[in-house]
Amino acid sequence: MHKATAYHDALGDHFAEHAGTSPYNAYTDRPAMLRLAGNVSGARILDVGCGAGHYAAELSARGAQVVGVEGSATLLRHAQAHVHGQAELFLHDLEEPLGFAADASFDGAVCALVYEHVRNRVQLLGELRRVLRPSGWLLISTTHPTADWGHFGGSYFSHDWRDLPIGDRQLSIHYQRLPLETFLNELLAAGFVLQQLIEPRPTADLREIDEAAYNKLHQAPSFLAVRLQRP
Ligand SMILES: C[S@@+](CC[C@H](N)C(=O)[O-])C[C@H]1O[C@@H](n2cnc3c(N)ncnc32)[C@H](O)[C@@H]1O
Numbered sequence: 001m002h003k004a005t006a007y008h009d010a011l012g013d014h015f016a017e018h019a020g021t022s023p024y025n026a027y028t029d030r031p032a033m034l035r036l037a038g039n040v041s042g043a044r045i046l047d048v049g050c051g052a053g054h055y056a057a058e059l060s061a062r063g064a065q066v067v068g069v070e071g072s073a074t075l076l077r078h079a080q081a082h083v084h085g086q087a088e089l090f091l092h093d094l095e096e097p098l099g100f101a102a103d104a105s106f107d108g109a110v111c112a113l114v115y116e117h118v119r120n121r122v123q124l125l126g127e128l129r130r131v132l133r134p135s136g137w138l139l140i141s142t143t144h145p146t147a148d149w150g151h152f153g154g155s156y157f158s159h160d161w162r163d164l165p166i167g168d169r170q171l172s173i174h175y176q177r178l179p180l181e182t183f184l185n186e187l188l189a190a191g192f193v194l195q196q197l198i199e200p201r202p203t204a205d206l207r208e209i210d211e212a213a214y215n216k217l218h219q220a221p222s223f224l225a226v227r228l229q230r231p
Helices: 009-019 025-037 054-061 073-083 121-131 145-152 180-189 205-209 211-219
Strands: 044-048 065-070 088-091 106-112 132-143 161-166 171-176 193-198 223-229
Touching: 009 025, 009 073, 009 171, 025 054, 025 106, 025 132, 025 193, 025 205, 025 211, 025 223, 044 054, 044 121, 054 065, 054 073, 054 106, 065 073, 073 088, 106 121, 121 132, 121 180, 132 145, 145 161, 180 193, 180 223, 205 211
Parallel strands: 044 065, 044 106, 065 088, 106 132
Antiparallel strands: 132 223, 161 171, 193 223
């Protein structure tokens, strides 16, 4: 039996409590990904692993019609409270096909800091390709392989599943570290076209709030983010 990767119970509550203000999520990953999304007004968007609903709320506020799926019942509850009925959210394990979605039924999909948790990534990418319309876009952010190398050491080229302690260190997240080569080639092998790759740095407003975090995240990347197109 595989260890669960969805953020259940206390881990879900911890993520929900911090995702709104964390230097990593609120000031680095999310602003970068939302910039990559561009104008989403009128777009139908799938939020893949919607967590506490921060993306779903923001994309809805920008005029998108959002469907979000999440594997943790704890986080789904947080997300529902967050979006105030502005997005359709439901429980779904991303190791399973996206059977709820018709072919070519989405203009875009956002998969923020979820990809590295998923084992059956070939299936997930195939399903995302199926549910996106031709010329639809897919945004994926993930942990930067050099950040993982710093956390876990060993070989940069390791594909190990690891546990990264977070918060008070009694909690940890479980994911697979991937070299850049593996990450990018999986996306290309699934038939997506790479349009843009960025190594997000925090926005200027973090400097006022937490200068140490701002400086740290400007020195070494935590995340990678890509914009892909479904041909
Ligand atoms: C780092 S959080 C990111 C959440 C959200 N995308 C954001 O950026 O705020 C990772 C999310 O992936 C979800 N997740 C991990 N494995 C999953 C799976 N197999 N099925 C569905 N969700 C999963 C977790 O429960 C968690 O909400």
